[in-house]
Amino acid sequence: xxxxxxxxxxxxxxxxxxxxxxxxxxxxxxxxxxxxxxxxxxxxxxxxxxxxxxxxxxxxxxxxxxxxxxxxxxxxxxxxxxxxxxxxxxxxxxxxxxxxxxxxxxxxxxxxxxxxxxxxxxxxxxxxxxxxxxxxxxxxxxxxxxxxxxxxxxxxxxxxxxxxxxxxxxxxxxxxxxxxxxxxxxxxxxxxxxxxxxxxxxxxxxxxxxxxxxxxxxxxxxxxxxxxxxxxxxxxxxxxxxxxxxxxxxxxxxxxxxxxxxxxxxxxxxxxxxxxxxxxxxxxxxxxxxxxxxxxxxxxxxxxxxxxxxxxxxxxxxxxxxxxxxxxxxxxxxxxxxxxxxxxxxxxxxxxxxxxxxxxxxxxxxxxxxxxxxxxxxxxxxxxxxxxxxxxxxxxx
Amino acid sequence: xxxxxxxxxxxxxxxxxxxxxxxxxxxxxxxxxxxxxxxxxxxxxxxxxxxxxxxxxxxxxxxxxxxxxxxxxxxxxxxxxxxxxxxxxxxxxxxxxxxxxxxxxxxxxxxxxxxxxxxxxxxxxxxxxxxxxxxxxxxxxxxxxxxxxxxxxxxxxxxxxxxxxxxxxxxxxxxxxxxxxxxxxxxxxxxxxxxxxxxxxxxxxxxxxxxxxxxxxxxxxxxxxxxxxxxxxxxxxxxxxxxxxxxxxxxxxxxxxxxxxxxxxxxxxxxxxxxxxxxxxxxxxxxxxxxxxxxxxxxxxxxxxxxxxxxxxxxxxxxxxxxxxxxxxxxxxxxxxxxxxxxxxxxxxxxxxxxxxxxxxxxxxxxxxxxxxxxxxxxxxxxxxxxxxxxxxxxxx
Numbered sequence: 001x002x003x004x005x006x007x008x009x010x011x012x013x014x015x016x017x018x019x020x021x022x023x024x025x026x027x028x029x030x031x032x033x034x035x036x037x038x039x040x041x042x043x044x045x046x047x048x049x050x051x052x053x054x055x056x057x058x059x060x061x062x063x064x065x066x067x068x069x070x071x072x073x074x075x076x077x078x079x080x081x082x083x084x085x086x087x088x089x090x091x092x093x094x095x096x097x098x099x100x101x102x103x104x105x106x107x108x109x110x111x112x113x114x115x116x117x118x119x120x121x122x123x124x125x126x127x128x129x130x131x132x133x134x135x136x137x138x139x140x141x142x143x144x145x146x147x148x149x150x151x152x153x154x155x156x157x158x159x160x161x162x163x164x165x166x167x168x169x170x171x172x173x174x175x176x177x178x179x180x181x182x183x184x185x186x187x188x189x190x191x192x193x194x195x196x197x198x199x200x201x202x203x204x205x206x207x208x209x210x211x212x213x214x215x216x217x218x219x220x221x222x223x224x225x226x227x228x229x230x231x232x233x234x235x236x237x238x239x240x241x242x243x244x245x246x247x248x249x250x251x252x253x254x255x256x257x258x259x260x261x262x263x264x265x266x267x268x269x270x271x272x273x274x275x276x277x278x279x280x281x282x283x284x285x286x287x288x289x290x291x292x293x294x295x296x297x298x299x300x301x302x303x304x305x306x307x308x309x310x311x312x313x314x315x316x317x318x319x320x321x322x323x324x325x326x327x328x329x330x331x332x333x334x335x336x337x338x339x340x341x342x343x344x345x346x347x348x349x350x351x352x353x354x355x356x357x358x359x360x361x362x363x364x365x366x367x368x369x370x371x372x373x374x375x376x377x378x379x380x381x382x383x384x385x386x387x388x389x390x391x392x393x394x395x396x397x
Numbered sequence: 398x399x400x401x402x403x404x405x406x407x408x409x410x411x412x413x414x415x416x417x418x419x420x421x422x423x424x425x426x427x428x429x430x431x432x433x434x435x436x437x438x439x440x441x442x443x444x445x446x447x448x449x450x451x452x453x454x455x456x457x458x459x460x461x462x463x464x465x466x467x468x469x470x471x472x473x474x475x476x477x478x479x480x481x482x483x484x485x486x487x488x489x490x491x492x493x494x495x496x497x498x499x500x501x502x503x504x505x506x507x508x509x510x511x512x513x514x515x516x517x518x519x520x521x522x523x524x525x526x527x528x529x530x531x532x533x534x535x536x537x538x539x540x541x542x543x544x545x546x547x548x549x550x551x552x553x554x555x556x557x558x559x560x561x562x563x564x565x566x567x568x569x570x571x572x573x574x575x576x577x578x579x580x581x582x583x584x585x586x587x588x589x590x591x592x593x594x595x596x597x598x599x600x601x602x603x604x605x606x607x608x609x610x611x612x613x614x615x616x617x618x619x620x621x622x623x624x625x626x627x628x629x630x631x632x633x634x635x636x637x638x639x640x641x642x643x644x645x646x647x648x649x650x651x652x653x654x655x656x657x658x659x660x661x662x663x664x665x666x667x668x669x670x671x672x673x674x675x676x677x678x679x680x681x682x683x684x685x686x687x688x689x690x691x692x693x694x695x696x697x698x699x700x701x702x703x704x705x706x707x708x709x710x711x712x713x714x715x716x717x718x719x720x721x722x723x724x725x726x727x728x729x730x731x732x733x734x735x736x737x738x739x740x741x742x743x744x745x746x747x748x749x750x751x752x753x754x755x756x757x758x759x760x761x762x763x764x765x766x767x768x769x770x771x772x773x774x775x776x777x778x779x780x781x782x783x784x785x786x787x788x789x790x791x792x793x794x
Binding site: 024038043044067073090093098100101102104105139140146160205209212216221223226235236239241324336361363364365366367 | 489606628631720731732
């Protein structure tokens with residue numbers, strides 16, 4: 001299961017909530033296993049998961065009639081479903097119906113609510129939460145929906161819960177770590193596929209195509225594909241262009257796809273031919289910062305302390321003027337899960353968090369260098385999810 | 398240019414707005430050419446375009462410091478930029494700086510605002526809009542931001558503008574139609590690539606991989622990939638599984654990627670070997686519906702009338718019980734642009750709209766059939782953006 005149910009219950013209890021309502025695609029998928037296609041590829045379509053405190057009711061999914069086929073066909077662990085809206089379909093004459101179609105037909109027989117907010121109101125009414133403390137994942141609701149809820153339940157307290165659910169998601173389950181490990185290694189192999197076409201005259205777009213093709217071949221989908229050559233590697237979000245590769249140039253990858261809904265985000269540096277000696281020295285300093293992070297990461301370590309230490313190590317190891325806003329972040333269904341590894345972060349590392357630890361360094365007009373790896377926080381230290389090394393990869397020219 | 402500037406000005410004028418503020422990724426890219434990576438791949442990161450009425454000021458982009466490299470490197474037609482937030486980077490020692498890095502350095506020298514909302518407030522203040530009528534693309538703002546604006550400008554009127562900008566985007570420019578034509582044909586060629594691996598025992602996932610690989614090879618990114626066999630073709634949002642193909646089965650594609658930010662959404666039906674005669678008859682009825690739509694589509698035609706006519710044609714041509722909620726929609730930066738081709742739509746077709754015209758038909762437990770094509774509304778009728786036919790494609794078994 002993706003959901004860390006123990007942690008969810010703890011967070012609901014600590015916030016003294018009677019129920020929590022997921023509204024963003026990440027939280028809906030996380031809490032129920034239901035991946036609502038329209039909600040993920042566009043903004044506007046609504047799907048919810050209502051998760052009451054123990055003894056306050058039964059978790060339920062609220063889905064549009066047009067997405068019930070996905071509820072039926074996916075590994076969903078929330079069995080109660082409420083539907084809204086019309087979507088015409090007919091019943092086939094076949095006598096042998098598979099499980100997904102059979103479940104789909106059952107779900108279509110459920111009572112129908114007019115729209116998403118009406119269905120949500122009905123769910124809260126049935127759970128008798130009119131005077132309850134209701135945590136609502138405020139980030140996923142269209143403007144006006146929260147006002148409608150407040151007007152309908154004047155005696156209830158509505159509390160923002162997007163941050164709370166982000167905190168729940170911060171400590172991963174074994175199933176999540178399994179997916180994150182797979183997508184991290186898909187990203188590594190996709191970098192290798194891109195480097196296989198790196199030669200004098202190849203374009204950034206050529207490498208990006210090879211990268212994404214490999215990602216797709218491995219069953220993942222492209223998301224992040226920043227690949228830049230030479231001075232373009234200094235553009236932090238560099239989008240692949242027709243710029244051609246020349247001998248001795250830096251190639252910076254800051255990349256990662258999505259595999260079974262889970263994101264990767266890693267960085268690697270390569271050069272065509274011999275790396276410039278200074279680039280090598282800079283990359284070593286950045287690498288020492290990440291290595292030191294991996295040496296000291298433990299449950300209980302404050303993220304702000306990790307940040308300060310890593311920046312100091314990079315400064316000491318060769319980039320005296322090194323400055324950063326953060327040295328990493330959590331990763332999961334979202335590319336920036338909790339914790340945030342920054343000076344002002346109040347997060348504390350916990351066992352089972354999955355972190356992107358990174359030390360990027362940009363010299364605008366010249367080059368960008370970067371180390372970024374994905375690791376799991378374990379009691380005894382870190383477990384790396386990647387397998388390739390972080391020094392500069394030399395591609396024969 | 399993507400932006401239909403004449404239409405934007407007309408809509409701003411008709412709504413008597415002093416300015417309009419784009420906040421969603423689609424509208425920011427549409428109005429400025431600025432594609433803000435973090436805003437597109439996650440929810441939360443903020444980028445805006447402020448577009449005043451003529452004589453009320455100069456259009457401007459509001460971007461985080463960490464995305465100024467994208468402003469610098471993209472074909473952006475809004476030259477005024479306001480930045481917010483910190484993002485550390487150094488200036489390289491190179492003497493030969495390319496255009497993107499040079500522009501990036503210039504943009505980083507702009508005054509810095511603390512955060513996105515502070516930058517937006519400053520923009521409105523400088524334009525002296527404290528008593529103005531301000532149209533705001535409400536769908537892209539995090540909860541609380543609009544309240545902050547209203548509190549800061551108590552004498553201004555804030556009006557929702559997401560629907561207005563959707564209306565502006567409904568009539569495409571030549572550049573947009575060019576991209577939509579390319580992505581439609583990429584989807585067609587990707588279907589052909591998928592059918593090239595369709596044989597007894599191939600899985601839905603095999604076809605999906607071949608489909609997406611081709612999409613990536615053509616320079617696009619995967620978005621929609623509903624590919625289902627046999628009874629699974631009746632799942633409207635079918636996600637490719639390990640289900641194996643058998644002779645005589647329906648293969649339904651409802652698919653399309655994103656090319657230079659523009660979406661495709663087309664459907665095709667194939668069978669391995671001879672199609673079941675009834676499937677052939679049903680598909681012909683669905684096809685006649687779309688063909689009739691293409692015969693009558695003209696500027697000035699009410700969308701609701703188009704809907705009624707198409708449903709009647711499908712009923713008359715062989716599916717007497719045919720019912721639908723819509724028979725299509727606009728497409729562009731979003732997969733569901735205006736207009737909506739439904740019974741309750743108040744939209745009227747205009748020259749330059751790009752429509753997905755579709756007649757899906759689902760028999761749950763048995764099969765799903767579908768015709769969906771992309772067409773441009775022209776004075777003399779429709780211009781099809783696809784090239785392949787809509788009858789059932791027979792794959793040799």
